[in-house]
Amino acid sequence: xxxxxxxQGSLPDASPVAPSGARQxxxxxxxxxxxxxxxxxxxAVLVVLIVFFAVKNGEFLTYDNIxxxxxxxxxxxxxxxxxxxxxxxxxxxxxxxxxxxxxAWITLWLQQDGIPIGWAITISLLCCAAVGAFNxxxxxxFNVPSxxxxxxxxxxxxxxxxxxxxxxxVSMVGITGRFGQIFGMSNWAEMFWALGIVVVLxxxxxxxxxxxxxxxxxxxxxxxxxxxxxxSRVKIWCFVxxxxxxxxxxxxxxxxxxxxxxxxxxxxxxFSAVSAAVIGGTALTGxxxxxxxxxxxxxxxxxxxxxxxxxxxxxxxxxxxxxLVILAAMALNSRLGVLGSSRSGR
Amino acid sequence: xxxxxxxxxxxxxxQGKVVLRTEGITKRFGAVVVLRGVDxxxxxGEVLGLVGDNGAGKSTFVKILCGFLRPxxxxxxxDGKDVEFHSVRxxxxxxxxxxxxxxxxxxxxxxxxxxxxNREQTFGGRLGFVRRRKMRELARQHLHQxxxxxxxxxxEVEQLSGGQRQAIAVARATxxxxxxxxxxxxxxxxxxxxxxxxxDLVHELSASGDTSMIVIDHNYAHLFELCDRVNVLxxxxxxxxxxxxxxxxxxxxxxxxxxxxxxxxxxxxxxxGRVPEVST
Numbered sequence: 001x002x003x004x005x006x007x008q009g010s011l012p013d014a015s016p017v018a019p020s021g022a023r024q025x026x027x028x029x030x031x032x033x034x035x036x037x038x039x040x041x042x043x044a045v046l047v048v049l050i051v052f053f054a055v056k057n058g059e060f061l062t063y064d065n066i067x068x069x070x071x072x073x074x075x076x077x078x079x080x081x082x083x084x085x086x087x088x089x090x091x092x093x094x095x096x097x098x099x100x101x102x103x104a105w106i107t108l109w110l111q112q113d114g115i116p117i118g119w120a121i122t123i124s125l126l127c128c129a130a131v132g133a134f135n136x137x138x139x140x141x142f143n144v145p146s147x148x149x150x151x152x153x154x155x156x157x158x159x160x161x162x163x164x165x166x167x168x169x170v171s172m173v174g175i176t177g178r179f180g181q182i183f184g185m186s187n188w189a190e191m192f193w194a195l196g197i198v199v200v201l202x203x204x205x206x207x208x209x210x211x212x213x214x215x216x217x218x219x220x221x222x223x224x225x226x227x228x229x230x231x232s233r234v235k236i237w238c239f240v241x242x243x244x245x246x247x248x249x250x251x252x253x254x255x256x257x258x259x260x261x262x263x264x265x266x267x268x269x270x271f272s273a274v275s276a277a278v279i280g281g282t283a284l285t286g287x288x289x290x291x292x293x294x295x296x297x298x299x300x301x302x303x304x305x306x307x308x309x310x311x312x313x314x315x316x317x318x319x320x321x322x323x324l325v326i327l328a329a330m331a332l333n334s335r336l337g338v339l340g341s342s343r344s345g346r
Numbered sequence: 347x348x349x350x351x352x353x354x355x356x357x358x359x360x361q362g363k364v365v366l367r368t369e370g371i372t373k374r375f376g377a378v379v380v381l382r383g384v385d386x387x388x389x390x391g392e393v394l395g396l397v398g399d400n401g402a403g404k405s406t407f408v409k410i411l412c413g414f415l416r417p418x419x420x421x422x423x424x425d426g427k428d429v430e431f432h433s434v435r436x437x438x439x440x441x442x443x444x445x446x447x448x449x450x451x452x453x454x455x456x457x458x459x460x461x462x463x464n465r466e467q468t469f470g471g472r473l474g475f476v477r478r479r480k481m482r483e484l485a486r487q488h489l490h491q492x493x494x495x496x497x498x499x500x501x502e503v504e505q506l507s508g509g510q511r512q513a514i515a516v517a518r519a520t521x522x523x524x525x526x527x528x529x530x531x532x533x534x535x536x537x538x539x540x541x542x543x544x545x546d547l548v549h550e551l552s553a554s555g556d557t558s559m560i561v562i563d564h565n566y567a568h569l570f571e572l573c574d575r576v577n578v579l580x581x582x583x584x585x586x587x588x589x590x591x592x593x594x595x596x597x598x599x600x601x602x603x604x605x606x607x608x609x610x611x612x613x614x615x616x617x618x619g620r621v622p623e624v625s626t
Contacts, residue, residue, distance in 0.1 A: 209466045209474035216452045216463055223450030226414060227464040228434030287454035 038281030042296045053307035067187045069302045074194035075249040077298035080276035081201045081291045082242030089218040090286030091146040096246040097270030098157035103128050103247030104254035105161050111173045125247055132243025136236030165262040172254045184255035202291040219287030279329045365390050365558045366526050371420035373406055380406045382582035391555040395573035396562045402579045404562045408528045412444035413437030441525035449515040453504035457496055458485035460503055461518050492517050509540045529561045533568050548572050566595045580605050
């Protein structure tokens, strides 16, 4: 409770800007511009990278190579966009990479039991939704950080896959025909799905009531619940959305690759996705997130990954670069944040 | 205490109908009993002041009225009908709007987004696509009407000063003219200019006769300026119910102090029982 006496000192209307304030003002508005349009920065970085690699190596802009990049980018973009929803809420899903992995395995197991592929995919996706719902419910009911909940489900799912698969790599069922083409076999299938999902999630976050409630819950949970927003329900739905997205691209990816590895891809996929979200300008503090940014972040990762390989830099150097890029992005985030939010006279 | 009902009924004839009445509202948080049966009534167009020490349960009571908390027992009667609010939205639908003490806004959202928080104008049915332009326009009109100055309705609340935020919070509570407006410390953390604005607004709303208000404030001077009637809430119950011109700041102060003295006295006696007395 604020005693009325103490408040008199801070008069509400902005005190007249001091003469030196003009420069500060400009810095502030520049800061605000990049806060509001974070995507512009990351897009510029992406263009610079593309030009750089295109000049360095003639192969970079060939059709085949663009396909390769697209196939790397698609799953990262989808899971990254989902993570943006959670990060905006101040939550995170570390298990998304394993959901990505497990969904393909479930599809395969069901198929081996003679269930038609369409049904296998549907049931698998329902399992993913259940995982997401579990992540959300557990986080809320036991009031634990989602970091911990999803760390638990991450290991649990990894364990399930390792146990049931006997830790052996197998080949994914081949799917032919139009259905196979749509669900991953065609060069651009995954990318088209990814673009669709990114657009849908972007519209959901920015132009739908639900998205506003996500931002409100992440920005100030008290304010959101006082306005009657069911914060818990919003959170659970976001966990479900992430798990569904991850599971879906997991199935597409396995159909395309035509093989399944029980151990490897889950962890790195999750880290790439969170990196894409962070590089794209979503902070982990909640209240702010950009799906377009995450998509561009995924593109940056894809271009860096592929570009370095083409110009003969080893994957190890890429890993080092990735670390530095994330640090740079975070530094930029917080600097711009300071510039953008500083008010006159404070 | 006398049963307030016959009294209120008599008032009904003289001064218009009772819009909102509560009977025996109780609420406990764990072992702490906050409200022990609160009975109030609020008449059409009336401004009722709620006074009480910190922890007397004023804010809890207000949060129950606006659907944010559920009472353990008791009745809320709105326009003569028993109502039960399971959510803030439900209370809003019944025409009860609230301005909370913590003035919670979402700093990362814009002014108009905060004004329309959880009552967004949408299209597309369940998909709920937001009508930005319409909301921006309505927000501009409303703020203009309320004399609230902000750089732009599209400014993020984070960029606004404390007083501007307060004004936005007030504007939000009055966006839809409700039957009952609950104001929990509307003048706390307000500068002189904003205070005047709120006081004017309360007078204007009450003069229109459509909106009845319950105001919580620690500052008796403010209360006497704003309210028609005051209720004192002590230890989870209403202990005084008087029309403003029949009471005085002195009386309220004395009532509060007497409670305080009583508490000190009880505490002392309890201490004496337990602690071996130190000889002087």
